[in-house]
Amino acid sequence: MTNIPETGRTPRVQIRLGIIQVIVFSLLLTLGGRLWYLQIRNGDEYTAEAKGNHVQRVVQPAVRGPILDARGVPLADNETRLVVSASRTELMRIKDRGKAVLTRLAGVLDMTPKEVMDKIRLCDSETPKPCWNGSPYQPIPVTTEATTQQALQIRERPEDFPGITAEPTAVRRYAAPGGARTAQVLGYLSPVTDDEIQKAKATDSPHLRSDQVGRSGIERTYDRELRGKAGVTSYEVDNLGRVMGEAESDPGVPGSTLVTSIDARVQAVAEYELAQAMKTVRQETDKITGRKYEADAGAVVVMESRTGRVVAMASQPDYDPNAWVGGISAKDYAKLTSKNSNYPLLNRAIQGQAPAGSVFKVVSASAAVRAGHDFNDKYDCSASYSMGNRSFANFESKGHGPITLGDALKFSCNTVFYRLGHQEWQRDGGLKPKKNAHDWFYRTAREFGFGGETGIDVPNEVKGRIPDRQWKKAFWEANKDAWCKQGKKGGTYVEQIAYESCLEGNQLKAFDSINFAIGQGDVLITPIQLATAYSAISNGGTLYTPTIGKAVISPDGKTVHEIRPTPHGRLPVDAATIKNLDKGLRSVVEPGGTAAWRFGGWPQDRIPMHAKTGTAQVYGKQTTSWLATYTRDFTIIMTISQGGTGSGASGPAVRNIYDAIYGLDDAGNQDLKRALLPQPQKALPKILPDGTIEAPEIKPYDPDAQKVDPGEKGDGLPALAGPPAHLRD
Template sequence: MTNIPETGRTSRITIRLVVIQILVFSLLLTLGGRLWYLQIRQGDEFAAEAAGNHVQQVVQPAVRGSILDARGVPLADNETRLVVSADRTELGRLPDDGEAVLASLAELLGMPVEEVTNRVRLCDAETPQPCWNGSPYQPIPITDEATTQQALQIRERAEDFPGISAEPTAVRRYPSPEGANTAQVLGYLSPVTDEEVEETEDTDAPLLRSDQIGRSGLERAYDSYLRGRAGVTRYEVDKFGSVLGEAESEPGEAGANLVTSIDARVQAVVEDELAQAMEAARDEFDDISGRNYEADAGAAIVLENDTGRVVAMASAPDYDPNVWVGGISAREYERLTDEDAHNPLLNRAIQGQGPPGSTFKVITATAAVNAGHDFDDTYDCSSSYSVGGQSFRNFESSSYGPITLGQAIEVSCNTVFYGIAHQEWLADGGTDPVDNPDDWLFRTAHDFGLGQPTGIDLPNEAAGRIPDREWKQDYWEANEETWCDIADSDRQDYEARIARENCTEGMNMRAGDMLNFSIGQGDVLVTPIQLATVYAALGNGGTLYTPTVGRAVIAADGEVIEEFEPQPSGQLPADEETLGNLRDATAAVMTTGSAAWRFGGWPQSEIPLRGKTGTAEASGDQQTTSWLATYSDDYTVVMTISQAGTGSGASGPAVRNIWEAIYGVGDDGSVDPDAALLPEPNRDLPRIDENGTIVPEQDEQPAQRREE
């Protein structure tokens, strides 16, 4: 046996003790650091979470405010329905993630299993509609059309339907008074997302996971007024969920009501006339394309001239806004978004853009006068105008010889405006422009408010386009590479020839560009609401107004929170003489000019009408678009129908019928004031009773008649 020296053994023991001490010290240090991190660094966060685990909140959704027409008639309000909802959290605890429960529920409700399943799945980038884009932690509505018997079965057989509830709930309703859908103007609601809740946490009006918010139209534009504030009651509970007491509560506040300038009666007429005009156009044969007109989309607007308030706004095709209530079905969503549906969700009155055709000529005529051309001079109205080897022809009219600018508007002579545009182009230097060219045509179009949004109180308004020199340069820079790639190829087709020209000269303002611009063709784009504001300004003496739909916000107790006054946005660049000449010329359009065949027998001496027809040509196999802009001393009515033919041909009868309904004009030209829907603009808000209730005018009429 080997003897180990005592000193060696002592040394090894000492080393072991030191190592053990280091390990113990390291462990204590680690535990201390972790304790500091949990208690100090994240103490507040965990304390809040711990408190949250012992506090549960019950949310009482606020009653959303109503949207009313100018007479107080509801366009959107609420009704109590039996809503069946699913709790994803509770369903997720089941072995099959709730598949069996949802299948049983679908059978009870008489709904396809797939539709029920789709409604409770969460939306993401790869999940198509329908799906739930709200918080996964709040009940997801499956249907708001449950019967009393179905609701009772769900509640009585709770063990068979875990995670499923059936409760009476106030849901949105779009009653379509007088048959007026007003779908694209009203918009729709959908649940808030987690991101939206987080974004508003530190604001004065935070969103709750149970909230629904407006996604388009007035529902979106005035959401902060309409939504109100949900009531929240917080309860202290133990770990078993038993209530220990009430922690605190925040009382709810009903949403305010929005009174609009829409008149539901006029709205219904405008929607119906637009739809009938499109139907009639589809029965007409187009000699140019060799097929019937497609008439695939359209829009119509009635505007108050001296306020800019919207009396009616229709977009076609339209849809029933109630399809969004309670969650849209897969079949309905596919129908609305199908390519053949022509996008009924689009509000073409403010988002539809296209060349305005000859309705643009009032702008060109104003530019001509401002550039020094006399309104009453004579200009040659030939059948065509040639420049650079290309012939530009009249579309709606024949050769009239020497005529004035007013007569050129009356008969819609293109070549008069071609000649003026060509002269102005040459005066500015042609393809080699002078420094700071006058650009009267472009400048005047901008001064008429075109090329920018009107500022209407509806979301996603399109800006239109005035293709001036700046736009031309930007467009060329954006497309130069593509054009030049085509130019370098061996292609010899029409597109290749145009690409070669654009590759080297696309930044230049060419004579043809100016000629097309002068009659509202080429790259010019306007929206119906822009054109309506232009003609309303002609009707009121030259003031451009920001168009509005909202008239006033009224609290649930009847207090007027805010009343929206008309907002002027500019003045037309025309003196009184020019405005008078334009009014005379547009009056002649209706009596002896291009719209006369549609307005024969109109009581012009009692109710003067003025207007301008427009037929916008399209490229490729697209058919011409019909435009008709008309105005009285009180209102402006604009209608456009895509691929429907001429301005007066397709839109003329419908626009006349709208005017007849507004003023009570019969087929024989007689005026019946009792038949008039709105012979003068509505200047007053609806009556509010002593309880704060907004009283629809239609409810007052019988009493008024009895008093008389």
């Protein structure tokens, strides 16, 4: 028997063992690497995921606080609606990315599949409305107006509608009490964005993904107070999603109540009368252009003269803020942002800018007094004023001879102010200004509050423009290249202006100061600035910061934070000048004044009325109508773009607003039962024991309720079809 040596097998066995060892070590190395990757490199991520698998957070959005008028009438509140929402996160996990589910949902909601899909697509710079500009991880409302039957179809067939919910939800409602939309004042809401969530993390008022935030108006200014705090409940669940118990609960807090100084009744009157004035003037022919007046935009402000609180603020064109609730449609969004609709989102009371025209003459009269001219001296109101080879005509080219500055306001005499503006320009050195040039007209305008923000508590206020020497220089430096390129000596009017501006646009010229003295040229003002200035004349000289918010009340009604009137300065004139201005403005509505024909029968002995009319010229457009008025309690400013004269276009509407406030008929008879607000509202609304606020009923404005039979007029004067030619301003 042959013996096989052991050494013969050894190499093969060793090779096999070596291979096995390599494989084992490779497997161990792979396993170790994988464990290191899972536990160390991505450990935090997977730990967080693991925790998420066992703790689920349920967010209950806070009920947004209501916005009330000064008497407690809701301007914005909440109502319960059936809201159908879609979860993009869940839909994206489905093989077809939820297309079939959304198509079925469209059939239930009587919508097209495209309408539904557009609702839940994410907004970016290239995506048109509608789209979702909130967080992609929160439920996206498809409709806020589902019927009970539609909600039941969705909830009874969850297998057909994964990622779709139908729940009763508190939804914002803009109530429009008495027809008062108050659109631009209130603003609107839209979902919070991821960027806003990140920015708010470090603050004491962080956002949740379910939040709706204010985008404009007082919804934006007082968003923090109105928003409240959402409730968050965390549940422990097993891997199958079964609830094992409650981990923690952070109860929500409803938003606070905002009481405003707006009176919904006066707001309804202001909105109606502004719209009606614009509608009426569109039927009239502009004698300058031969066309009907366009009256394309307008604004009205009603303010408490002694506090700066805004009682009403209307802007035309306006819109229904409910269009934003639940996501705005493409059609509605186009209406609100298109040139054809003239941008109704703009609040023209604080964002509308136009030359001032003659309402600016209170500034010029004040500046003249500061420069050393006596208010009661005589100044020549000639038919025109000449400077070199240029002539500046009085309105309607009619003169009144030597008159005081008070009469210059009464008759709205341009030439008095032309002459004063020119003289002060010369005193300051003309084209070679002195080092210590006073620039009284420009300084006074700024100290009246023009050319700067009033500080009103709604966002996006514009500053207007006071074209003084500094502005002229800055404007020229910014535009000279374009002017030099466009300008042409002896060319068209625009080309000639560009040519002259290229060469010497940085200089404050004589005609600049002449035009400025009557609120023309490059000057721009806003209605809220004008209301603040005229209120100051009314109250003796104090400039108040305009406010709409009046008080913030906690949800239980126990904590009330009043927003008190805040003065920010005084008019730059002494008490004697203010009294003279007051007397001159009173004469404007008395016989011979430019607004007298609109205030016939007014009870001047009981409720003294003061006014200034203005007709501002705008290159390439029809004239802008301005009317500034005040009584002892209220200041009302109205403007209509391309609406003609101040008294002609705005006069009837302003008179009607006052009649409604004081309960007056055309003859000046007062009925306090019909008076909406015979004196400013001082007290806050009554808070009930449960924290709710008592709200009085409000009826829609009836313009015919103030009218009386023409035969009953008590002023003893024939009705005027229009003013005398020399009083149209």
